[in-house]
Amino acid sequence: MFDSVLPIIFSWPFVVFSIIASVVGILYEMPLLVVVGALTIVPFSYQLNNVQYFRGFALLLPVLQLFSAWALKEERNVWAWVLFAPTIAIILWLFVVNSIVGFF
Numbered sequence: 001m002f003d004s005v006l007p008i009i010f011s012w013p014f015v016v017f018s019i020i021a022s023v024v025g026i027l028y029e030m031p032l033l034v035v036v037g038a039l040t041i042v043p044f045s046y047q048l049n050n051v052q053y054f055r056g057f058a059l060l061l062p063v064l065q066l067f068s069a070w071a072l073k074e075e076r077n078v079w080a081w082v083l084f085a086p087t088i089a090i091i092l093w094l095f096v097v098n099s100i101v102g103f104f
Helices: 002-010 012-027 031-040 042-048 060-073 077-103
Strands: none
Touching: 002 042, 012 031, 012 042, 012 060, 012 077, 031 042, 031 060, 042 060, 060 077
C-alpha cells in the first residue's frame, strides 16, 4: 500500500506547491522561494522522465527553475519568467490531458 501512496503524495501536491512557491517567489523577488519550488518538483520531474515523450527534458525542469532563481537574484525578472515558462506549460498541459482522460 505504501508503494502506491508515495507516488501520489510526491506528484500533484508537490507540483502545485512548487508552482505556487515559484510564482510567489518571482512576483515578490524572493529567489529562495523559487529554489524551494525547484527542490519540490524534483520527484515529479524524475517520475516524468520515465515517460517516453519527456525523456531527458523532464530532468531540466528543476534546473530551469534554479536558473530562474539565479536570474531573479541578478534582478532580471523577465528572464526569471522566461526560464520558468516551460515548467508552467508542461504542468498545465499534463493537467489538461489528465482532466480530459478522466471524462472519457
